[in-house]
Amino acid sequence: MLDAAPRGPIAQIDRLRVEFETKDGRVVGVEDVSFDINAGETVCVVGESGSGKSVSSLSLMRLIEYGGGDIAGGRMLFDRKTGEELDLTTADQSLMRTIRGNEIGMIFQEPMTALNPTFTVGKQLTEGLRVHRGLSRKQAEARALELLREVRIPEPERRLQQYPHELSGGMRQRVVIAMAMACKPRLLIADEPTTALDVTIQAEILALMDRLKRETGTAVMFITHDMAVVAQMADRVVVMFRGKKVEEGPVEQIFEAPQHPYTQALLAAVPKLGEMTGKDYPEPMKLFGRTDQKIEPIPGRNEPLLTVKNLTTRFPVRGGFFRRHIANVHAVEDVSFTLNKGQTLSLVGESGCGKSSAGRSLLRLVEPTSGTIDLDGTDVMALSPRGLRDARREMQMIFQDPFASLNPQMQLADQVAEPIHNYRTARGSEVMDRVAGLFDRVELPRSFMRRFPHELSGGQRQRIAIARALALNPKLIVADEAVSALDVSVQAQVLNLMMELQAELELSYVFISHDMAVVERVSHNVGVMYLGRIVEIGPRRAVFEDPQHAYTQALMKAVPIADPRRRKTEKDLNFKPIPSPIHPVDYQAAPSDYAEVSPGHFVLTTDSGY
Amino acid sequence: QRASDGEVRIIYWQAPSIMNPFLSGGTKDIEAASMVIEPLARYDETGTLVPWLVEEIPTVDNGGVSEDMTQITWNITPGITWSDGTPFTSEDVRFTYEYCTDPKGGCAQLTKFETVKSVETPDEHTVVVTFNEPTPNPYGPFVGGESPILQAAQFAECLGAAASTCTEANFNPIGTGPFVVTEFRPNDVISLKANENFRDPNKPAFATATLKGGGDAAAAGTAVMETGEFDYAWNLQLAPDVIARMEEGGQGEAVAGFGPLMERIMLNNTNPDPSLGPDERSVIRPHPFLQEPAVYKAMSMAIDRPLLVEIGYGQAGRVTCSWVPAPEPYAIDVEGCDTQDIEGAKALLDEAGIVDTDGDGVREHEGTPLSIVYQTSTNAVRQDFQALIKDWWEQIGMEVELRNIDSSVFFGGDPGSPDTFQKFYADVEMYANTYNGTDPQVYFGNALCDKAPRPETQWQGENISRFCSEEYDALHEELTQTADLEERYRIGRELNRMVYEQGGMIPLVHRGRLSAKSNTLGGVVLNVWDSELWNVADWYREE
Amino acid sequence: MLTYATRRLILSIPTLLFISFVIFMLLQLAPGDPMAQVPLTVPPEVKQKMREALGLGQPPLVQYWKWLVQILWIEPQVLIDWLTRESWLLGWLPDTNLYDGQLRVISWQTRSPVMDIIIQRIPQTLTVVGIAYIVGILIALPIGIYSAYRQYSVFDQAGTFVTMIGFSVPPFFTGPLLIVIFSVQLGWFPSIYDTTHVVTDWASFKVQLQQMIMPVMVLALQITAQLSRYMRASMLDNLNQDYVRTARAKGLSEIVTVMVHVLRNSMIPVVTVIALGVPAIFGGAIITEQVFKVNGIGQLLITALFANDLPMVMTVTFFFAVLIVLFNLIADILYGVLDPRIRYD
Amino acid sequence: MTEPVVASPATDEVAIEALRDREPSRPPRSQWRDVWDQLRKHKGAMFGAGFLLFITLAVLIGPFIWTADPQQIDIRNKDMRPIYTALWDSGAKVSWAKPLGSDQLGRDQLAQMIAGGRASMAVGWAAMILSLVIGTAIGVIAGYFKRLDGPLMRMTDLFLSLPILPLLLVAVTLFRQPLRAGFGPEGGMFILIVTVIAVTSWMPTARIVRGDILAIKEREFVLAARSIGTTSRRIISRHLLPNVLSPIMVSAALGLATAIITESALSFLGVGFPSDFPTWGKMLADAVTRMEQFPERVLLPGIAISLTVLSVNYLGDGLRDALDPRIRGR
Ligand SMILES: Nc1ncnc2c1ncn2[C@@H]1O[C@H](COP(=O)(O)OP(=O)(O)OP(=O)(O)O)[C@@H](O)[C@H]1O
Ligand SMILES: Nc1ncnc2c1ncn2[C@@H]1O[C@H](COP(=O)(O)OP(=O)(O)OP(=O)(O)O)[C@@H](O)[C@H]1O
Ligand SMILES: [Mg+2]
Numbered sequence A: 001m002l003d004a005a006p007r008g009p010i011a012q013i014d015r016l017r018v019e020f021e022t023k024d025g026r027v028v029g030v031e032d033v034s035f036d037i038n039a040g041e042t043v044c045v046v047g048e049s050g051s052g053k054s055v056s057s058l059s060l061m062r063l064i065e066y067g068g069g070d071i072a073g074g075r076m077l078f079d080r081k082t083g084e085e086l087d088l089t090t091a092d093q094s095l096m097r098t099i100r101g102n103e104i105g106m107i108f109q110e111p112m113t114a115l116n117p118t119f120t121v122g123k124q125l126t127e128g129l130r131v132h133r134g135l136s137r138k139q140a141e142a143r144a145l146e147l148l149r150e151v152r153i154p155e156p157e158r159r160l161q162q163y164p165h166e167l168s169g170g171m172r173q174r175v176v177i178a179m180a181m182a183c184k185p186r187l188l189i190a191d192e193p194t195t196a197l198d199v200t201i202q203a204e205i206l207a208l209m210d211r212l213k214r215e216t217g218t219a220v221m222f223i224t225h226d227m228a229v230v231a232q233m234a235d236r237v238v239v240m241f242r243g244k245k246v247e248e249g250p251v252e253q254i255f256e257a258p259q260h261p262y263t264q265a266l267l268a269a270v271p272k273l274g275e276m277t278g279k280d281y282p283e284p285m286k287l288f289g290r291t292d293q294k295i296e297p298i299p300g301r302n303e304p305l306l307t308v309k310n311l312t313t314r315f316p317v318r319g320g321f322f323r324r325h326i327a328n329v330h331a332v333e334d335v336s337f338t339l340n341k342g343q344t345l346s347l348v349g350e351s352g353c354g355k356s357s358a359g360r361s362l363l364r365l366v367e368p369t370s371g372t373i374d375l376d377g378t379d380v381m382a383l384s385p386r387g388l389r390d391a392r393r394e395m396q397m398i399f400q401d402p403f404a405s406l407n408p409q410m411q412l413a414d415q416v417a418e419p420i421h422n423y424r425t426a427r428g429s430e431v432m433d434r435v436a437g438l439f440d441r442v443e444l445p446r447s448f449m450r451r452f453p454h455e456l457s458g459g460q461r462q463r464i465a466i467a468r469a470l471a472l473n474p475k476l477i478v479a480d481e482a483v484s485a486l487d488v489s490v491q492a493q494v495l496n497l498m499m500e501l502q503a504e505l506e507l508s509y510v511f512i513s514h515d516m517a518v519v520e521r522v523s524h525n526v527g528v529m530y531l532g533r534i535v536e537i538g539p540r541r542a543v544f545e546d547p548q549h550a551y552t553q554a555l556m557k558a559v560p561i562a563d564p565r566r567r568k569t570e571k572d573l574n575f576k577p578i579p580s581p582i583h584p585v586d587y588q589a590a591p592s593d594y595a596e597v598s599p600g601h602f603v604l605t606t607d608s609g610y
Numbered sequence B: 001q002r003a004s005d006g007e008v009r010i011i012y013w014q015a016p017s018i019m020n021p022f023l024s025g026g027t028k029d030i031e032a033a034s035m036v037i038e039p040l041a042r043y044d045e046t047g048t049l050v051p052w053l054v055e056e057i058p059t060v061d062n063g064g065v066s067e068d069m070t071q072i073t074w075n076i077t078p079g080i081t082w083s084d085g086t087p088f089t090s091e092d093v094r095f096t097y098e099y100c101t102d103p104k105g106g107c108a109q110l111t112k113f114e115t116v117k118s119v120e121t122p123d124e125h126t127v128v129v130t131f132n133e134p135t136p137n138p139y140g141p142f143v144g145g146e147s148p149i150l151q152a153a154q155f156a157e158c159l160g161a162a163a164s165t166c167t168e169a170n171f172n173p174i175g176t177g178p179f180v181v182t183e184f185r186p187n188d189v190i191s192l193k194a195n196e197n198f199r200d201p202n203k204p205a206f207a208t209a210t211l212k213g214g215g216d217a218a219a220a221g222t223a224v225m226e227t228g229e230f231d232y233a234w235n236l237q238l239a240p241d242v243i244a245r246m247e248e249g250g251q252g253e254a255v256a257g258f259g260p261l262m263e264r265i266m267l268n269n270t271n272p273d274p275s276l277g278p279d280e281r282s283v284i285r286p287h288p289f290l291q292e293p294a295v296y297k298a299m300s301m302a303i304d305r306p307l308l309v310e311i312g313y314g315q316a317g318r319v320t321c322s323w324v325p326a327p328e329p330y331a332i333d334v335e336g337c338d339t340q341d342i343e344g345a346k347a348l349l350d351e352a353g354i355v356d357t358d359g360d361g362v363r364e365h366e367g368t369p370l371s372i373v374y375q376t377s378t379n380a381v382r383q384d385f386q387a388l389i390k391d392w393w394e395q396i397g398m399e400v401e402l403r404n405i406d407s408s409v410f411f412g413g414d415p416g417s418p419d420t421f422q423k424f425y426a427d428v429e430m431y432a433n434t435y436n437g438t439d440p441q442v443y444f445g446n447a448l449c450d451k452a453p454r455p456e457t458q459w460q461g462e463n464i465s466r467f468c469s470e471e472y473d474a475l476h477e478e479l480t481q482t483a484d485l486e487e488r489y490r491i492g493r494e495l496n497r498m499v500y501e502q503g504g505m506i507p508l509v510h511r512g513r514l515s516a517k518s519n520t521l522g523g524v525v526l527n528v529w530d531s532e533l534w535n536v537a538d539w540y541r542e543e
Numbered sequence C: 001m002l003t004y005a006t007r008r009l010i011l012s013i014p015t016l017l018f019i020s021f022v023i024f025m026l027l028q029l030a031p032g033d034p035m036a037q038v039p040l041t042v043p044p045e046v047k048q049k050m051r052e053a054l055g056l057g058q059p060p061l062v063q064y065w066k067w068l069v070q071i072l073w074i075e076p077q078v079l080i081d082w083l084t085r086e087s088w089l090l091g092w093l094p095d096t097n098l099y100d101g102q103l104r105v106i107s108w109q110t111r112s113p114v115m116d117i118i119i120q121r122i123p124q125t126l127t128v129v130g131i132a133y134i135v136g137i138l139i140a141l142p143i144g145i146y147s148a149y150r151q152y153s154v155f156d157q158a159g160t161f162v163t164m165i166g167f168s169v170p171p172f173f174t175g176p177l178l179i180v181i182f183s184v185q186l187g188w189f190p191s192i193y194d195t196t197h198v199v200t201d202w203a204s205f206k207v208q209l210q211q212m213i214m215p216v217m218v219l220a221l222q223i224t225a226q227l228s229r230y231m232r233a234s235m236l237d238n239l240n241q242d243y244v245r246t247a248r249a250k251g252l253s254e255i256v257t258v259m260v261h262v263l264r265n266s267m268i269p270v271v272t273v274i275a276l277g278v279p280a281i282f283g284g285a286i287i288t289e290q291v292f293k294v295n296g297i298g299q300l301l302i303t304a305l306f307a308n309d310l311p312m313v314m315t316v317t318f319f320f321a322v323l324i325v326l327f328n329l330i331a332d333i334l335y336g337v338l339d340p341r342i343r344y345d
Numbered sequence D: 001m002t003e004p005v006v007a008s009p010a011t012d013e014v015a016i017e018a019l020r021d022r023e024p025s026r027p028p029r030s031q032w033r034d035v036w037d038q039l040r041k042h043k044g045a046m047f048g049a050g051f052l053l054f055i056t057l058a059v060l061i062g063p064f065i066w067t068a069d070p071q072q073i074d075i076r077n078k079d080m081r082p083i084y085t086a087l088w089d090s091g092a093k094v095s096w097a098k099p100l101g102s103d104q105l106g107r108d109q110l111a112q113m114i115a116g117g118r119a120s121m122a123v124g125w126a127a128m129i130l131s132l133v134i135g136t137a138i139g140v141i142a143g144y145f146k147r148l149d150g151p152l153m154r155m156t157d158l159f160l161s162l163p164i165l166p167l168l169l170v171a172v173t174l175f176r177q178p179l180r181a182g183f184g185p186e187g188g189m190f191i192l193i194v195t196v197i198a199v200t201s202w203m204p205t206a207r208i209v210r211g212d213i214l215a216i217k218e219r220e221f222v223l224a225a226r227s228i229g230t231t232s233r234r235i236i237s238r239h240l241l242p243n244v245l246s247p248i249m250v251s252a253a254l255g256l257a258t259a260i261i262t263e264s265a266l267s268f269l270g271v272g273f274p275s276d277f278p279t280w281g282k283m284l285a286d287a288v289t290r291m292e293q294f295p296e297r298v299l300l301p302g303i304a305i306s307l308t309v310l311s312v313n314y315l316g317d318g319l320r321d322a323l324d325p326r327i328r329g330r
């Protein structure tokens, strides 16, 4: 197969221009974009959010019309299976239907929403096969099963009967991939297939796609904004910026000798695992194009601010006829740590390991089951609702999703002012002065004060969230995946902002993330969580340079490195599925015992389930 | 020829709910039942008694009524059978008496039998009714649609408290009438077929009959006169112009007849002031101004009765100022009844010193403004009347607030409700009333002092206006002692006049019954003294 | 799922008891008297006797308790007897004889068991109101789907306009209007519904159609108006979802995409709206029934109300309450069945 | 394969710009200006607002321009036709003194329309607003406080099964006298009717609002608000309520329609306002029997009701779009 595949270009995009009809007139989505995709080759399209990556790919499928777009110019030549060459821009929709899903497959960004929630996986998988291949139901099902095996979903027979919501995110994304591959398309478009996923699952999916490409010789157009993923996957890279292609070249060339300043800036903003090796304290990143940056380590102080002992949080599971409490989700299990003033403690781990629950428990946004939380002398667990409300002045939270964590109906200034009003720390015109000060602090123009969240970019929104958290001058900020949803360049800015604030205001952070590279950059101490427990905790340097626990080691291996010469292969990965954190009510969890391997570096000796 | 004319379709916009008049008393039920069960004698369209299941009407002259007026003897026509073929006997008549007088039965026609001492059956065909006291009008029991004869065999198990468990018998009574029920759907439709054993072998002309219920008067009129879907529609209380328009439909016509039904405005002789307690309101006399002759006379003068008739009833209404407008000899003729005299009314009030002293356009009587609440039941014609009369009264310097109350509340006797017509928590109220048969003696009793509703009587009592005059009471006593018809007429007219002139009520319109019949339906004789369907056996299809 | 349903069912019993109690007390407080229709010529003492014969003299709580026993204990016995004796469903079971003549819920107006009348009325209501509901759904769904698919098109605008008009014109206006046009002027359809009509052959079926057409249209207009709005909104929500794009990317035709993928999801909220409307079917459409003389449950309730027939009103409203609670439950369960993401257990 | 774009010195700025904040293209404006601009673009909403304004003005200042007394009986001039009938029927009984004709008692139809509109609009709006307030409050509380959810939803069931007619009769019996003392016969009845309509119509709103609140409550910004110490009351009023505005708007449009129609049905059954107090619904119901001779008597109030409902619906649609900053932005 591989050898039989022709090596010429399968798709040629030539001076593509796409416009959108909006209320404010016509808006250009992409402008004058040209590139080719060859058979058996992976072309990565990179660029930040809104740069026109999705628009280009949807245009190729001619799906852009359904989203209100309009191909205003250019050509898109596509080699059909039969050998003829077709200009997709002029093909009519009925012809496109025979191409979509058949000769061009597409994988979408959000595995959570890309599948129809009301149909079984089997039905959705077989649909395309029956339309394009004219298979009977039986045949289609047999083929679907085969596909699921190919994408290595465990228990494929059972999956066919299941509904999307019964699968985990990783499995869902694999179903989407199987769907796209179903008819053996000549071209596969993958639009950020791993952005929403965990490192570990991401590693698996990437390996899977790579393998499928190699096995079937499909051409792949891979869209992402994650440079590490690019390094892992790409043969060739197209860099897009504001609807235009700014650079194109083989992957090594792009990484090693970026030509366009935007590419350079992009690469500079990517935190690379291992960059901090040898350094004790975190320091801000060097940003491209900024000359006034002072890059100094942030030592913090060695006085404890927050001491957590044996924190346990369980969610009741109700069931049976009388909705009795029959089991518990052990979300956080016997967690203890100390956080010093002006320092950062990071919690890392896979999805569902209890990071968010731990963070929320600290603020008692969810009620912990037991344990002690001591914040600068205040026993948080013992506070009355009133006292708790007062105590929250000292600790604030930033949430993962900057879209979801701001009220879409309120002006930004009001949202930032809300905590000030709540605690009456300022009155009258003073409030707006403070809000303006906060806007300055997070480097947002004051003209944004009267705007609504949807008018901002993700990074700007997250800065609003930070401003809101800062409004009360807290000592502690719990940042729950605060930068995960952001573009690399923006992420770098926000990270630097957070670190600058820490240096200036002596803030302490509990930094929750699954991105090892980011964690390496910002933390003083790191705790690795697995199934509700901290399996390893210690100074960042110790944990990253000398991981002791088996889980930590596996996690480190899964992280892709933004360097095309250090690609990971499938055999590096060995992940087991996480066991269920649900236990019956009478289950006695063993206490967490730790062994100190070096000063301050502890490893769990209790069985963690890994 | 029996059963030769197919189906007759009758519509009653109030749906019959039971076929046993002793358990309901509602007009619709009585009339529906009259197609199946029959009394010994009934009134014809002129109000004359005609024998029905008996040979002749017993009178003193023919010896059927005893000289002392305490006994009446009915002779049943031999050969009458029930629809199930069994013979109709005097035993059934006596059973009917027992059925209705059972204390636990809740019989609606109890008044008919209250004065009866005993009912005896010397033989199969003779019924002797004995009264407690001399009864000048002994034609109460077993006469008219309200007290038909039930079959003893069928109802034997249904006495007293068991009455309401006899659903089958109540819905499908065995009768002597021209039809038998084939299916009874309560409040919906009754299907009937000709009675095989009916005494006249040639009747009824129709093989089947359908009596549909529901909807409203307008729809019923449309169905008969405009679309021709039905043959007969009962009691169309509609404005004359609406009736006239329906008749243009060309499928049928309206027929009218007059009984003693009279629309009136009752004047409250007690004080309905809301600031009085619930037990004093409409109990304490007198009314602040309504008993002032100048006031009620002026109010009556201000009313244009011919216009009311024209607007509200057309051919089914007549101008009257007589409380008992029929039979004719009891009615009085009041001068000026048929002319409106607003100026005269004003003059009358001015003369009595009831003038507007504070310039708000409302006259005052000894400091109390002539401000009244005028209530009635909800009904389109009554609301038009209210509007008109309010207008006139305001012209003579009164202030009028209108109130209309749902008729199920207004006419329901619930002592807990402030809105019943008996409680009369208003200054004036409008409704219509009538009486059964042709003798108004009991009806005249409705203006006796002790018949006034008050808390002690649970607000029951027929003297709604709380009219009270010793003179009247005495004269009424005299009426009950008098047997001579001419003398009774004279006393009746006197009573009539007293109530009118002493401020008991303001009579408005003598109302007739207006029903509609299809052009192809023959034999209809509208009877207001008894069931409208009294002669349904004679109905036939015209070609 | 099953446990969820049973649990909700059992929990709804106290709710229903409470509802019935509140309704009972409300009716007790309401003014009105079963004797209102008895002519004024019947003197008050007699009316008082009639009232006592109906059991009106007893204290309210005793009356309530009696009614409760009758409706929850005696009536079910009658029902079971009937089921095992005559119904085609369970008629094969040995005849039971649970009912032995205790007092059933007796209507004051007709002196017959309330349940019998209700059962007698259900077919009328179901044929007219039920069919109207089905017709309404059948018209509303396509309109809603198409309006959403072509949002802001002429069809959509016109649809919105017509449905809003349909919603805002009361049936006591449209009903007589139709009668004037089709019965009086054109003479096509009867203005009065014949509840005794039995369909035996083609001709009688035609008659049945003719008499049903007007009430069904009047009712369907209102149902269509509401449902098509819901359908449109729900379709609009779903048309922009990612999975629609996925379906298109698979090369499915527009018909399949919209009518299979989008429709299924959009139906989830609409189906529950439809289910919640079912109690109203049994409740009948009071005004429409009255206008066309379809003497169904609605007419039964209104006549009983005006006649102050307390046991009838009480039983009919209780019957509605049961239906409302039941269909609330059914709507919830349907939601769970249709939407695999929601599972109640 | 195309040549890589060669970096030029000028593109340095491009890169820096890439990392700089992009400002929204339009200058900020006041929120209400924005809402208004958006609303103005919505044709339906503008029609709705225009008609509502017209009707409101007509019923408010109409009586000063057309001073005829709606209750004035003028029996000589009864059954007049509207002036426009003269266009096709020269023999029709018309007069400029009664531009829309008169009814069977000679009451002026134009004056009645104005007075009736006043009553209908007042009842409609008041009942709708009251029912929205009740429905929203119950919905929000049930959705927000888990513990109250069960009881409140059962209460909703209870109200759904309450028959409106006996309820109204009870209310009339119990409260008419005190209300009449306090607010006069018409005012008292107005309060009663509005309350009863509201009390029997808030349930769908409550259900919808509860559902939406349950969903929104799980959104992160609510948690965020809690973490900055916002009290429950403020969370509800500032964060939850604005976000359920659009279903409330829809309920409002439908609610106004149902309120006007319910009022007319009540008048129809004779438990509403005093008989000489016109409302559109009652005019319509009264005229149905004379529909053939005098079609205008049903059509005028009928059209007035329909147009009002229609405009409220369109205005609701437009407002919903305009009030939502996400849609407004586009
Ligand atoms: N339906 C639409 N209507 C109007 N403008 C649109 C539409 N879809 C995309 N755009 C515009 O087109 C531009 C390119 O968007 P596109 O979705 O391709 O970005 P992207 O690179 O895929 O970003 P992301 O990484 O966030 O997915 C953006 O400026 C966006 O505002
Ligand atoms: N409110 C809740 N009720 C019941 N279970 C919960 C609740 N919140 C979280 N859980 C469970 O607790 C466990 C830990 O969840 P948590 O959100 O803390 O994980 P996480 O590490 O933050 O994951 P992610 O990276 O996906 O955010 C999961 O199994 C989750 O299903
Ligand atoms: Mg994209």
Ligand SMILES: [Mg+2]
Binding pocket: A355, A356, A357, A480, A481
């Ligand atoms: Mg989390």
Ligand code: NI
Binding pocket: A001, A002, A003, A215, A216
């Ligand atoms: Ni091969």
